[in-house]
Amino acid sequence: MSMTVWALRRNVRRKSYSMLVRFTSGSASSGRDTIKPNEQCIEKVLVANRGEIACRIMRTAKRLGIQTVAVYSDADRDSLHVKSADEAVRIGPPPARLSYLSGAAIMEAAARTGAQAIHPGYGFLSESSDFAQLCEDSGLTFIGPPASAIRDMGDKSASKRIMGAAGVPLVPGYHGHEQDIDHMKSEAGKIGYPIIIKPTHGGGGKGMRIVQSERDFADSFLGAQREAAASFGVNTILLEKYITRPRHIEVQVFGDKHGNVLHLYERDCSVQRRHQKIIEEAPAPNISEKFRASLGQAAVSAARAVGYYNAGTVEFIVDTESDQFYFMEMNTRLQVEHPVTEMIVGQDLVEWQIRVANGEPLPISQAEVPLLGHAFEARIYAENVPKGFLPATGVLNHYRPVAVSSSVRVETGVEQGDTVSMHYDPMIAKLVVSGGNRGEALVKLKDCLSNFQVAGVPTNINFLQKLASHKEFAVGNVETHFIEHHKTDLFADESNPAAADLAYKAAKQSAALVAACVSAIEHSAWNESNHGKLPSIWHSHPPFRVHHEAKQTIELEWDNECEGTGSNLLSLGVVYQSDGSYLIHEGSDSPSLEVRVTRAGGNCDFRVEAAGLSMNVTIAAYLKDGYKHIHIWHGSEHHQFKQKVGIEFSGDEEGVQHRSSSETSSHPPGTVVAPMAGLVVKVLVENEAKVDQGQPVIVMEAMKMEHVVKAPSSGSIHDLKVKAGQQVSDGSALFRIKEPHIEEGHNQNKLLDVAPALISVHPSHKSVAVTVGSDLRVFNLIDNSPVTLVDESNESFHKDYVRAIRYSASGKLFVSTGDDKLVKIWSAESWRCLNTICSEKRVTAVAISHDDSYVCYADKFGVVWVVELGGITKKGVPLLSHYCSIITSLEFSPDGRYILSADRDFKIRVTVFPEEPLQGAHEIQSFCLGHTEFVTCIVFVSSxxxxxxxxxxxxxxxxxxxxxxxxxxxxxxxxxxxxxxHLESNESExxxxxxxxxxxxxxxxxxxxxxxxxxxxxxxxxxxxxxxxQIPGESFIPTSISLSTSTLWMASGASNGPNQLGYSRIRAISCIESEKSSILEDEQIPGGTKLLEKLQGKVSIEESVMIAASEAVRTAMSSLLMKKQYSEEKREFRKRSRNDKKTTN
Incomplete structure (x- = not known):
């Protein structure tokens, strides 16, 4: 070879960009370049990592003529990085701490294979100073920085002190050794909230917590310590001032063993979720050359301060409001996002690492570093975006990355058929693109994302497409809260009806193509000449069964879960025509679409002609959870559909073994399931223990991220099925919650076994309704007379506690519901019961649409039901489910487009109320970034x-x-x-x-x-x-309020049982007095004395009764607050956490 790669880099400015094609994924030269022989020449390298980075390192090593050794756990036995290596050594079982984090096992593998050097990649042991020192002591070359630099920079507190001494700007914070929680809380107060809690070791966003106030500090601090200990083996923490609108910009630095240090420009990594980067770019947009030069100089100063050599990254946080930058940390390894730097400078950084480890000097000076256009990297993860980006596991049933070129790289460690494991990071691939400028590179990024095909696990590809297409991202207006600030655009298209309608129309067009392709596939599959050439999924029984019939109906459910917007059922008629084409129609009145399908190569590829257009289509399908999942890609569109199979097949057609899918997927009411596959780290309660809503029950870990499973409602724990150290799959049952007031055979009075008084006033101030226990009283405010209720079907108003009453917006209807599982619709004029709806479960909330057409009610398991008024319907139809979360309030929006619900999981959910509500609805949004305790009430406001x-x-x-x-x-x-x-309590805090x-x-x-x-x-x-x-009197604590045009109405009271002692009092307050609002005593209310008599019924107001009733009010309020019990449980949980920490230490 006339010129080595090393020399080629020296002349990169004089070479065209196409000469660097050898650095793109999958495009390595068939020949091997050689390193100049010297005493320190590495001939065999062990890669102490897995996945895409292991494959990436091996590719460069092989090109340089270096033999490679892979290490693997039992979970990675057949993985791509193992297949890519010259040799491979098993180092342990799947858990990382027993394999990839086992320095002893890796050193033994190096000794067995005769490896002379170890490349740690990123993550795992890459930033372990002890491991680097172990390599050095064992006579092995550690391809990375010196152990001393790793030690200094790995301790974030020490690194801050070193950087401060070197004159690098620092964020105000606490980096000391004292870790006592009280001391840390005191330091946080000195810094000033909001603050950010960070582990002093490690990276990747693990263990980081943003704390807005002192109230949240303790829980966040303890959680960060646990996660840091699990991820990095060290639980020490530092505190920093949290900059509210920051950018995350990092600088790639490189040093050699001869004292040379330079930077290779910066990368902008601001677009993040869960404190982890998902899109990176280089160079950073919208910064001046002066600012760029200052960043680079500060990064070089940081590296020199610790005697750094090899690859490193100095991370800065940039305050967008002041344009000041501050040192954040230094990563003493090759970064995940290093390929974007390689694309803009035309260098192979892994080759640089190897040559520097061999003792060679850097090939170019700072002045010779080129800047070749712009590059983006998008990280493609297996994760569930609508569920807060929770990591996902499963089989890659279909995996087809985009084709690579000189400007497109795909760094991956998986193949089709591989399993995304719960033990490691869920990244599937890194898509890296470059262009002559940012706009050109962005166009390429969007095109490649639309053609990147993955099926079998949920991914973030659709979300990445939305990010790349956002108008603010297009102009480079990015900061670390970009996703949160633009969540409406990125998560909820349905908040824009026009966009939702457009998406649905596109899905219907794709469904027609799917129906035609599926029919064509099945014709082929049942033809003996083709049988066995197609995937076995197409050899199944109905619903996709054609035989020789000319017509069939295919029902497809548009699975839009990747957008978090639910599903839509499409029923399509398919007619097979004599010319071989298919006629597709939706309903008898809809126009038909003629589709012609021909095979185009592989089993998944077709050429489709429809509506005068010809297009390439890819179809992929697999069976899972009783559904056949079908993905279609055409043009820039990707849609997923599913069809209920109902039977899971195992074996051949003859003697087939089958079972209903419902047998395997259903759980008893109140069951809490695992939100993801993972490891149970801790079980914080015992079976039959009493818990409050929101109380932590189980701590899980997946992909090194901690997730706390909390009780969705108050009650007792039953059927606790897991223990610490157990692996669980996504959706598997963890435990079941029983609410104390609905347990069978329960006859004792308990804290929640009370009903507070409720009040509702007519919109036009015509009447007021008050209830306590199971009794309702209505008072006519026009003629000051009580109202007689007429219920021809029942002798009493309700037979158990009443939980909700309300007038409709028009004032024509009144609805009541409660623990007797009845929803009663009344005329607010004649006060005759118009209809009684029977619920299967206890009802917790109710709402009436503004046009009086529908009533929605929520049962105790979080299912919202809808009833169409005007008929004789006796049972509701399920509208949507909130997954066992108790709904405390329901409201229709004034325009009738949305129904909102408040839950005990701290969330407020928005649901589009469909034109055909009896067909179901879909949630479009959750407000979950506000309240820190359960939401008790919601109301629409306008002015x-x-x-x-x-x-x-x-x-x-x-x-x-x-x-x-x-x-x-x-x-x-x-x-x-x-x-x-305000309540009888001994708690001073x-x-x-x-x-x-x-x-x-x-x-x-x-x-x-x-x-x-x-x-x-x-x-x-x-x-x-x-x-x-301030309401005077110890006994009057408002349990319900209602506003009319000029008066606030309040009810106070409670009942200890449907037919037990109870009382209710009402008061009215003028809302319009200019200075002080007068408190009107009960007898001053028009007709107040008579009203009180009616409300009190047969109970006379004697002193003993008033005392008992006041206690009932307090008990009712305590049941609403659950404050004392909640605080005790919370303190006990913190105490256990502290004890666990001491035991660990």
């Missing part, structure tokens, strides 16, 4: 100042919050408080109280909030408090 409707919510976290429904944005927060001693109820006047700016014995009046569009009223 002349607001151009659209907004939502107000109250919670157990002492706050009222205002939301923009369309975007899910949190607009404002009002932290309400109350006087000390009690600081949080629950918003009991809130209400607002439609088309007004007035809202009211009840919290213990205080009522706050708010401006609903700003949440500014206009006045606060």
């Amino acid at each position: 002349p100042e607001l151009t659209q409707s907004y939502l107000m919510s109250g919670s157990g976290d002492s706050t009222v919050r205002l939301w923009d429904i369309a975007s899910g944005s949190l607009l404002d927060t009002c932290e309400v408080s109350t006087v000390a001693g 009690q600081t949080q109280v629950t918003v009991t109820d809130l209400c607002a006047i439609p088309d007004s700016s007035l809202a009211a909030v009840a919290i213990q014995r205080q009522v706050y009046f708010l401006a609903s569009h700003t949440l500014s408090i206009t006045k606060v009223i």
Whole structure:
């Protein structure tokens, strides 16, 4: 060879970019370049890693004539990196701590194979100074920096001190050795919230927590310690000021053993989820050359300060508001995103690493470093985007990356048929593209993403496409909160009806193509001449069974779960015509589409002609969970459909073994399932233990990320099926929750076995309804007379606790529901019961559509049911499910387009209310970044100042919050408080109280909030408090409030049982007095004395009764708050965590 690769790099400026094709994935030269012989020449290297980085290192090593050794765990026995190596050695079972993190096992493998050097890749042992020192002591070359530099930079606290001494800018923070939680909390207070908690060792976002206030510090601190210990073996923590709108920009540095250090420009890694990068680019957009030079110089200074050599990355956080940058950390290894730097400088950084490890000097100087255009890297993960990017596992049933070229790289460690394991990082591949400028590279990125095909596991490809197509990303306006700030665009197309309609039409077109292709495949599959040449999935029984029939119906469910928007069922008629084409139609009245299908090579590829267009189509299918999943790719479109199979086949057609899919997928009511496949790290409760909603029950770990499974509702734990150290699959049952007040055979009075009084006032102030226990009283406010209710089907109003009452917006209807599983619809004019709906479970919330056409109610398992009014329907139809979370409130939006629900999982969910609600609905958005305790109540607000409707919510976290429904944005927060001693309690630390109820006047700016014995009046569009009223009297604690045009109505009271002692009192407060709002005593209410008599029924107001009733109110309020019990459990959990930490240490 006339010129070595090393010399070629020296002349890269004089060579065309096409000469660097050898560095692209899969395009290595068939020949092998050689390293100049010297005393330190490496002939065999062991790669102490797995997956794509192991394959990447081996590719360069082989090109340089170096033999390669792979190491593998039992889970990776047949993996691509093992197949790519010259030799491979098993080092242990699947858990990383027993294999890839076992330095002893790796050193033994090196000794057995005669490897002279070890390349650690990234992750695992790459930043272990002990391992680097072990290599050096054993006479092996560690292809990386010196152990001393790893040690100094690996301890983030020490690195901050070193960088400060070197004059590198630092973020204000605490990097000391004292780790006591009280001391750390004190330091956090000095820094000022918000702060960010980071482990002092490791990276990848693991263990990082953003803390907004002191209230959340303890839980975040302990969680960060646990995750850091699990991931890095060290649980020490540092604190830093959290910059609210930062950019994450890092600089690639390189040094040799001769004292030379340079930088290879910067990378922008700001677009992140879960503190982990998903799109990186180089160079960073929208920075000046002066700023770029300052970053590079600071990075070189940082490397020199620790005597650094080999590859490293200096990470900076850039404050976008001040354009100041601060040192964040130094990664003493090759980064995941190193290929984007390789693309813009035309260098092979792994080759640089090997040559520097051999003792050679850097090939070029700083002035000779080229800048060749722009590059992007997109990380393709197996993960469930709508579930908060939880990692996913499964088989890659179909895997077809894009073709590589001089400007397109695919770094991957998997092949079709491989399994994405729960033991390691879920990254499938890195897609790297380059162009002459940023715009050109971005076009290429979007095109490659649309043609990157993966089926079998959920991926983030669709999400990456949305990111790359976002208008702000297109112009380089990025920062680390980019995803959160643009979540409406990235997650919820259905908030834009036009976009939702467009997506649905595109899916229907794809469904027609699927129906035609499936029919064509099955014709071939049942033809003996083709049998055996097609995947066995097409050799199955119905529903996709044609035989020789001319017609069939194919039902496809558009599986739009990757967008988090649910599913849509499509029924398509297929007619096989004599000319071999297929006629596809949806319904008898819809126009038909003629489709002609021909095979185009492999089993998955077709050429399809339809509507005058000819296109290439790829179809992939697999069986899973009782469904046949079918993916289609054509042009830039990718859609997934599924069809209920109902029978799972094993064996041949004769004597087939089958079982209903429902037998394997159903769980008893109240069952909590694993949100992902993973390892059970801790079980925090015992079977039959009492838990509160939101209380941690199980700690899981997957892909080194910790996830806490919490109780979705209060109750007792039953059927606890797992223990620490056990592996669980996604969706497997963990435990079951039984609510205490619905347990069979339960006759004792318990904390939750009370019903607070409820009140609702007619929109036009015609009447007011009050209930306590199972009794309802209605009072006519026009003529000051009680109202007689007429229910021809039942003797009593309700037979058990009433949990919800409300008038419709029109004032024509009234609805009531409760523990007797009945939903009663009343005429608010004649007060005759118009209909009674029977629910299978206890009902917790109810709402009436604004046109009085539908009633929705929620049962105790979080299922929302819908009933069409005007008929004699006796049972609801399920609308959607919230997965066992108890719904505390339901509301229709004023325009009727959405129904919102408040849950005990701290979330507010938005659901499109469909034109045909009896066909089901789909959730489009969850507001989960606001409240930190369960949401108790929600109400829509609007005023002349607001151009659209907004939502107000109250919670157990002492706050009222205002939301923009369309975007899910949190607009404002009002932290309400109350006087000390609002409940009988011995807790001195009690600081949080629950918003009991809130209400607002439609088309007004007035809202009211009840919290213990205080009522706050708010401006609903700003949440500014206009006045606060203290309710006198120990016995009157408002349990429900309702606003009319000028009066706030309050009810106070409770019942200990449907037919037990109970009482209710009401009060009214003027909302319009200019200075002070007067508190009207009960007898001052028009007709108040008569109303009280009716409400009290046969109970006379004697002192003993008042005392008992007051205690019932307190008990009712305690059941709503669950404050004391919750605090005790929380403290006990923290105590156990501290004990676990001490035991570990």
